[in-house]
Structure formats: C-alpha cells, structure tokens
Amino acid sequence: xxxxxxxxxxxxxxxxxxxxxxxxxxxxxxxxxxxxxxxxxxxxxxxxxxxxxxxxxxxxxxxxxxxxxxxxxxxxxxxxxxxxxxxxxxxxxxxxxxxxxxxxxxxxxxxxxxxxxxxxxxxxxxxxxxxxxxxxxxxxxxxxxxxxxxxxxxx
Amino acid sequence: xxxxxxxxxxxxxxxxxxxxxxxxxxxxxxxxxxxxxxxxxxxxxxxxxxxxxxxxxxxxxxxxxxxxxxxxxxxxxxxxxxxxxxxxxxxxxxxxxxxxxxxxxxxxxxxxxxxxxxxxxxxxxxxxxxxxxxxxxxxxxxxxxxxxxxxxxxxxxxxxxxxxxxxxxxxxxxxxxxxxxxxxxxxxxxxxxxxxxxxxxxxxxxxxxxxxxxxxxxxxxxxxxxxxxxxxxxxxxxxxxxxxxxxxxxxxxxxxxxxxxxxxxxxxxxxxxxxxxxxxxxxxxxxxxxxxxxxxxxxxxxxxxxxxxxxxxxxxxxxxxxxxxxxxxxxxxxxxxxxxxxxxxxxxxxxxxxxxxxxxxxxxxxxxxxxxxxxxxxxxxxxxxxxxxxxxxxxxxxxxxxxxxxxxxxxxxxxxxxxxxxxxxxxxxxxxxxxxxxxxxxxxxxxxxxxxxxxxxxxxxxxxxxxxxxxxxxxxxxxxxxxxxxxxxxxxxxxxxxxxxxxxxxxxxxxxxxxxxxxxxxxxxxxxxxxxxxxxxxxxxxxxxxxxxxxxxxxxxxxxx
Amino acid sequence: xxxxxxxxxxxxxxxxxxxxxxxxxxxxxxxxxxxxxxxxxxxxxxxxxxxxxx
Numbered sequence: 001x002x003x004x005x006x007x008x009x010x011x012x013x014x015x016x017x018x019x020x021x022x023x024x025x026x027x028x029x030x031x032x033x034x035x036x037x038x039x040x041x042x043x044x045x046x047x048x049x050x051x052x053x054x055x056x057x058x059x060x061x062x063x064x065x066x067x068x069x070x071x072x073x074x075x076x077x078x079x080x081x082x083x084x085x086x087x088x089x090x091x092x093x094x095x096x097x098x099x100x101x102x103x104x105x106x107x108x109x110x111x112x113x114x115x116x117x118x119x120x121x122x123x124x125x126x127x128x129x130x131x132x133x134x135x136x137x138x139x140x141x142x143x144x145x146x147x148x149x150x151x152x153x154x155x
Numbered sequence: 156x157x158x159x160x161x162x163x164x165x166x167x168x169x170x171x172x173x174x175x176x177x178x179x180x181x182x183x184x185x186x187x188x189x190x191x192x193x194x195x196x197x198x199x200x201x202x203x204x205x206x207x208x209x210x211x212x213x214x215x216x217x218x219x220x221x222x223x224x225x226x227x228x229x230x231x232x233x234x235x236x237x238x239x240x241x242x243x244x245x246x247x248x249x250x251x252x253x254x255x256x257x258x259x260x261x262x263x264x265x266x267x268x269x270x271x272x273x274x275x276x277x278x279x280x281x282x283x284x285x286x287x288x289x290x291x292x293x294x295x296x297x298x299x300x301x302x303x304x305x306x307x308x309x310x311x312x313x314x315x316x317x318x319x320x321x322x323x324x325x326x327x328x329x330x331x332x333x334x335x336x337x338x339x340x341x342x343x344x345x346x347x348x349x350x351x352x353x354x355x356x357x358x359x360x361x362x363x364x365x366x367x368x369x370x371x372x373x374x375x376x377x378x379x380x381x382x383x384x385x386x387x388x389x390x391x392x393x394x395x396x397x398x399x400x401x402x403x404x405x406x407x408x409x410x411x412x413x414x415x416x417x418x419x420x421x422x423x424x425x426x427x428x429x430x431x432x433x434x435x436x437x438x439x440x441x442x443x444x445x446x447x448x449x450x451x452x453x454x455x456x457x458x459x460x461x462x463x464x465x466x467x468x469x470x471x472x473x474x475x476x477x478x479x480x481x482x483x484x485x486x487x488x489x490x491x492x493x494x495x496x497x498x499x500x501x502x503x504x505x506x507x508x509x510x511x512x513x514x515x516x517x518x519x520x521x522x523x524x525x526x527x528x529x530x531x532x533x534x535x536x537x538x539x540x541x542x543x544x545x546x547x548x549x550x551x552x553x554x555x556x557x558x559x560x561x562x563x564x565x566x567x568x569x570x571x572x573x574x575x576x577x578x579x580x581x582x583x584x585x586x587x588x589x590x591x592x593x594x595x596x597x598x599x600x601x602x603x604x605x606x607x608x609x610x611x612x613x614x615x616x617x618x619x620x621x622x623x624x625x626x627x628x629x630x631x632x633x634x635x636x637x638x639x640x641x642x643x644x645x646x647x648x649x650x651x652x653x654x655x656x657x658x659x660x661x662x663x664x665x666x667x668x669x670x671x672x673x674x675x676x677x678x679x680x681x682x683x684x685x686x687x688x689x690x691x692x693x694x695x696x697x698x699x700x701x702x703x704x705x706x707x708x709x710x711x712x713x714x715x716x
Numbered sequence: 717x718x719x720x721x722x723x724x725x726x727x728x729x730x731x732x733x734x735x736x737x738x739x740x741x742x743x744x745x746x747x748x749x750x751x752x753x754x755x756x757x758x759x760x761x762x763x764x765x766x767x768x769x770x
Binding site for chain 1: 219221287289293295296377378379382418420421441442443444445446447448449452453456457460463464467468471475521522525526527528529530531533534535602603605606607608609610611613614616620671705706707708709710711713715716
C-alpha cells in the first residue's frame with residue numbers, strides 16, 4: 001500500500017497517544033477500582049417503595065467517615081432531599097428511579113451516573129471540602145426537569 | 156485503465172458535458188429545499204432556546220422549552236442532515252454514474268414523500284405537546300403513538316432511498332466490470348450502507364418495542380435495551396453526516412483549490428473502516444449507565460476510539476493536499492504557503508473552517524469517550540458544545556460550502572461574485588457565532604451545567620458556580636447564528652431560482668498525475684458488509700443477550716411533561 | 717480519472733520530481749502537530765479535572 005513513511009509515523013504517534021490514554025484509564029478502572037458506575041442489580045420499577053433497601057431511603061453511617069445513602073429519584077425530586085455529612089467522609093450512593101430515566105450529578109465532583117427504572121445504580125465520592133454541593137438531574141425527565149435538584153451539605 | 160475510458164457510456168459523458176438532467180435536478184433540488192427550510196425553522200427555535208437559557212426570554216406555556224428543543228433536534232439532526240445528504244449524493248450519483256435510472260428516480264420520489272409524510276406525523280404531536288421526548292425519545296417516557304409511526308415512515312423512506320442508490324450503483328458496476336466505482340459514488344455507497352445498518356436498530360426499537368407498548372399491547376418495556384438500540388442508530392447517524400462532509404473534503408475541496416485528489420487507495424481505506432466500525436461506536440453514550448458491566452464498556456471504549464483512526468488519516472491527507480497544492484502554486488515558508496489558499500472563495504472557506512473545527516471536536520470526542528473521563532462531562536453542556544462543533548461546524552459548514560456550487564449546478568445558474576461575497580460574510584458570522592457558543596458551552600459544562608434543561612438558577616447555585624456569563628454568551632452566539640442562517644437560506648433559494656443562468660461545474664478533483672492504480676479489492680462491498688455485520692455482532696450480541704436475560708420487570712409508559 | 721495522465725504527459729515527469737521528492741512536508745507536520753497538541757491538551761483538561769475532583 002502506498003502510504004508514506006511520515007504518514008505512518010503520524011498515525012503511530014497520534015493513535016498511540018490515544019491508546020495510551022485508554023490504557024491508563026483502564027489501569028485506573030481495573031487496578032484502582034475507578035471505573036465508571038456500572039452496577040448490575042435490577043429491581044421491579046413498580047414496587048420500588050416495597051423493595052429493600054428502597055423501602056427505607058435515607059442516610060446511614062456505616063463506618064468511620066463512611067456513609068451509605070439509599071436514594072430514589074422520581075419526577076421531579078430526590079428522596080431523601082438534603083443530606084448532611086462531615087467533611088472528609090466518603091459517601092456511597094445506592095440509587096434507583098421510580099419512573100423515567102434520571103441523571104444523578106453533583107457539581108464539582110465526579111458523581112455523574114444514569115439512574116434508570118428497573119436498575120440499581122451505585123456511585124461513591126469522598127467529600128473533602130466543606131460547603132454546599134449542588135445535586136441535579138442531568139437527564140431530561142419532563143416538564144419540571146429544571147427544578148429537580150437538591151444539595152449535599154458538607155460540614 | 157485505458158479501455159475503461161472507452162467503455163464509459165455515452166450517457167455518462169453527456170451528463171458530464173451537458174450537466175444534470177432536469178428530472179435528476181428536480182429530485183436533488185427538492186431534498187435541498189426541505190433541508191434548508193428545516194435549517195431556517197431549526198435555527199429560529201435554536202435562538203429561542205439560546206435566549207431562554209441566557210435568562211432573557213420566558214417561553215409561553217403553549218411553546219415550552221422542551222417542545223422547542225425536541226423540534227430543534229429533529230429538524231437539524233434528522234431533517235436537515237438527512238435531506239441534504241440524500242440530495243447531495245443523489246446529485247453525485249447522477250453526475251458520476253451517468254444519470255439516474257428511471258426506476259431509481261421513482262424510488263427517490265417515493266422515499267421523499269414517505270419521509271415527508273413521516274415527518275408530518277412526527278411534527279403534529281410535537282406541536283400539540285404530546286411528544287416532548289427529545290429526538291432520543293428514551294422510554295419509559297412515551298409520546299403519542301403517532302410520533303413513533305412517523306419515525307417508522309421516515310426510516311422506510313431512508314431504506315427506499317438507500318435501495319435506490321444501491322440499484323444505481325449495481326447497475327453501473329454491471330456495465331463497468333473491473334472498474335473502480337467513481338470516488339464520490341464510493342462514498343455514497345458507504346453512506347447508504349451505514350444508513351440501512353443504523354436505522355435497522357432504531358426500527359427494531361420503535362416497531363418491536365415502543366409501538367406495541369404505547370398502544371398498550373404489552374405493559375412493560377426494557378428501558379436499557381431500548382436505549383442501547385437507539386444509540387446504535389444515534390451515534391451512527393451523526394457519523395454518517397460526518398462521512399458525507401468528509402466526502403466533500405476528499406473529492407471536492409482539492410478541485411476548488413486547484414489541486415489533485417489524495418491517494419485513491421488511501422481515500423477508499425478511510426471509507427471502508429468507517430463503514431465497518433461505525434455502528435459499534437454507539438455504546439460510548441452509555442458509559443455511565445447501570446446494567447452494563449465495566450468490561451463490556453471498556454471493550455467499547457476501544458471500539459469507539461478505533462473510529463478515530465480513519466479521521467487521523469484524514470487530518471494528514473487534508474493538510475498534505477493543501478501543502479502540495481499551495482507549494483505547487485509557489486507557496487513558501489513553514490506555514491506561509493497557507494496564504495496561497497483561495498480564502499475569498501466561499502466554496503473553500505466554509506469547508507476549510509469546518510475541517511479546522513473538527514480538530515477540537517474530534518479531540519473532545521476522543522477524550523470524553525475515554526471510559527471514566529466521561530463522568531466529568533456526561534450530559535453536561537460540554538456535550539452540547541461538542542456536537543455543535545461536530546455537527547454545527549464540521550458537517551453543516553461543509554454542507555453550506557457545497558450548497559454554493561451544488562445548488563447553481565442543479566438549477567443551471569451561476570454563483571456570482573456578489574453572492575460569493577455574501578457567502579463569505581455568512582461563513583464568518585456563522586463561525587463567530589458557533590465559536591462563541593461552543594466555547595461557552597464547553598466551559599460551562601465543565602462547571603457542571605446540565606444539557607436539556609430550561610432556564611433555572613438552582614437557588615443561587617447557577618450564580619455561585621459561575622454559569623451565568625457563559626449562558627449569556629450562548630444567547631449571543633445563538634443570535635449571530637440565526638442571522639447567518641437567514642443569509643444562508645436566502646443564498647440557497649436565490650441560487651436555486653433567481654441567480655443568472657449559466658453552467659456550473661460539479662467539482663470533482665482528478666487523481667495526482669502518475670498515481671498508482673488502486674487494487675480492485677477495495678470494491679468488494681460484499682466483504683465490507685459482512686465484516687461490518689461481524690464487528691456489530693461482536694459488539695452487541697453479548698450485551699444485548701445479557702440485557703434480555705437479566706432484564707428487570709418492564710416499565711409502564713409515562714407522560715411527564 | 718486517468719485523463720490527466722494522457723493529457724499532461726510533460727507534467728507527469730516534472731511533478732514526479734517536484735511533488736514526490738522535493739515538496740516540503742514541514743507544513744503538514746506543523747499542522748498535524750497542532751491536531752496532536754489539541755488532543756493532548758483536551759485530555760489533560762478532562763483528566764486534570766477528574767483527578768482534582770476525586
């Protein structure tokens with residue numbers, strides 16, 4: 001094939017760079033457990049309120065500086081609403097939707113996950129800096145989508 | 156190759172000498188007219204959104220933000236792009252393959268009216284606020300069934316057009332045994348193969364999952380599976396529009412700058428992998444979805460990034476063609492030769508800016524698909540900025556550039572210097588508007604502002620997170636863009652009906668003198684399609700079986716707007 | 717597509733020398749260098765934010 005040497009060099013370098021990014025994120029994902037939220041449990045979307053753990057949504061301390069938040073998302077709110085944790089704590093969110101597809105995003109953190117009816121999603125984040133964090137739905141979910149937000153208060 | 160010249164049919168020569176036949180021209184003109192009317196309406200709705208998000212315009216309840224956004228997406232991503240692509244490639248097939256066959260013409264018209272009929276069915280429920288589900292229509296949000304029936308007709312229309320194109324190409328190949336398909340027809344074949352492949356997924360989603368469910372025949376839907384089928388279509392669709400633009404970069408732009416085409420084999424080697432690997436790219440829209448394992452997602456990161464490879468080849472090819480041409484014209488210096496490019500010619504300027512826009516657009520695409528890095532930007536305004544660069548600049552500006560010669564070619568009129576100047580002004584305004592808008596969107600997305608969300612302050616968070624100035628810039632960008640849209644639509648219809656009569660060339664660049672003969676294996680479309688199906692099955696069989704076997708109880712339909 | 721080969725026979729000889737041997741590729745390298753730099757910069761923006769927000 002007629003490909004000049006310098007084109008081959010360019011393709012090798014540029015694609016190699018992209019593969020490098022991929023391998024590094026792969027290393028973070030596999031070795032350091034930093035992969036994207038991909039929890040695989042399912043749930044009956046019509047009986048979320050009757051199914052554990054979503055029958056008792058809320059926040060629970062599970063260790064020193066470690067909290068578990070069981071949360072449902074529904075048009076156009078989060079249950080529980082405001083959450084308070086001390087600075088330096090790691091929060092593990094367990095989420096599901098009671099109706100349509102929602103997004104769970106916390107501004108200025110890496111929390112960004114799709115929350116779908118029938119599926120349980122999990123994502124964790126360590127909150128170091130005290131302050132108020134905006135929680136919002138980032139998947140269009142209906143007429144009140146822009147109002148679907150709450151906050152996490154880190155003290 | 157010498158005998159090839161002789162066997163070129165007389166009909167093919169007459170088309171190339173006398174220009175396009177009236178019947179073929181009418182087909183392409185109809186498609187382009189619909190495309191540019193869609194641009195006008197879509198652009199107007201875009202302005203409403205931009206002003207709303209800037210916080211200066213409250214939309215009335217009878218025309219709410221989400222209704223407007225649904226229509227904006229469908230008009231621009233589905234109507235403008237598809238109608239332009241079809242109009243352009245049908246003109247290209249007519250020009251390079253010796254005029255359309257009568258039955259192909261008939262298929263083009265049937266396809267046209269099926270698409271229009273489908274589109275009317277889609278628009279009615281949107282206007283009545285019964286389908287504010289965005290162009291992604293993720294279940295379990297359920298629009299009025301009419302919306303989905305409309306989509307079915309649009310898909311059937313696309314198939315009709317694809318089979319029309321295949322008929323035309325097959326006929327040519329039968330009469331030109333052993334010859335290479337002319338390069339523009341080669342691109343067209345790739346585009347129509349992908350169109351069939353991509354729409355097959357959305358057809359399955361709509362016909363077998365959504366319609367029975369909205370009609371109440373089944374009471375639950377597999378939300379994750381529907382999303383997956385949608386994105387197998389959705390991402391491929393935008394890549395098809397991109398491949399259409401790329402065809403003009405390789406085939407048309409070198410002619411306009413007075414140069415020769417990039418190596419024929421390498422050009423075909425860009426089309427082939429884009430066809431084989433494209434459909435599997437859809438999964439990277441689901442990197443943060445539940446219900447898909449991390450290993451499947453990681454495999455798909457590779458499959459998505461692999462699509463970047465042909466684009467890296469394109470980047471090299473384009474710059475090489477530019478430098479070669481400019482230096483042949485006496486261009487000097489490290490980059491000083493760029494001065495030799497025809498900057499005052501809108502037919503070059505618009506596609507050139509389109510290519511430059513693809514540098515950050517492609518870079519953003521690569522990085523945001525890199526596994527967990529998606530969490531930084533997923534569903535934020537960053538993504539909106541990304542596809543306004545890819546579609547709003549790379550694709551659409553190439554289409555604009557094409558329109559300044561394609562429309563007069565079809566209408567047997569000419570591009571006057573005055574109209575060219577208007578085109579340059581239009582290109583500059585569009586570029587400024589898009590750059591302002593896309594940069595602000597990218598930045599505000601990094602600050603966390605979500606996409607597809609009407610104006611909201613989130614208490615005082617919008618202020619605290621520093622979103623407001625960028626949203627104001629989005630509004631300013633949208634205003635400039637509407638101005639450019641109006642100029643563009645004016646130019647198209649002027650060139651179609653009012654410009655001075657004359658002959659306009661369909662610019663197709665020649666190969667470099669003394670170029671090596673391309674081996675014939677590039678023409679083995681059967682093999683490429685089989686490889687495409689293999690790659691698609693590799694990518695989708697396992698996750699889809701998993702989604703079906705481990706499905707949660709289905710979701711009932713919701714109307715939440 | 718081979719019309720040019722017949723038509724511009726003299727050009728062929730000339731171009732073979734100038735085009736494939738002497739034409740500088742430095743401009744192409746600078747241009748694709750910009751492409752590479754933009755990809756790298758974009759990566760560091762997103763990766764940097766990701767790491768900062770952990």
